[in-house]
Amino acid sequence: MANKQDYKEGEVTKTIEKQTAKIPSDVFLIAALGAMGVSLALKGMKKSHTALFVGQWAAPLLLMGIYNKLVKLEGHDATDRVPGE
Numbered sequence: 677m678a679n680k681q682d683y684k685e686g687e688v689t690k691t692i693e694k695q696t697a698k699i700p701s702d703v704f705l706i707a708a709l710g711a712m713g714v715s716l717a718l719k720g721m722k723k724s725h726t727a728l729f730v731g732q733w734a735a736p737l738l739l740m741g742i743y744n745k746l747v748k749l750e751g752h753d754a755t756d757r758v759p760g761e
Contacts, residue, residue, distance in 0.1 A: 692749045696740075701748070704741030708734040 685693070716732030718724075 678715050697747050699744060701741055701745050704737050704744060708737040708741070711737060 711730055711733040715727045718727035
């Protein structure tokens with residue numbers, strides 16, 4: 677049975693993880709809440725189509741926040757880390 681150590685991430689994935697790990701996780705939560713607020717305001721201004729468009733940003737932003745958190749907890753650096761760093 678293969679274990680976690682048997683699989684290594686590619687260089688592109690490592691680069692993406694290094695960059696996304698720099699962003700605080702709460703940025704994504706704030707952005708998602710902001711999208712919901714803007715959507716609500718647009719709905720109140722009778723711009724329903726735009727409100728739906730902006731409101732749909734909340735889910736992807738929250739998913740990016742989850743990805744961000746997972747990278748920080750379980751990303752390639754968890755297995756590539758040199759002891760003592």
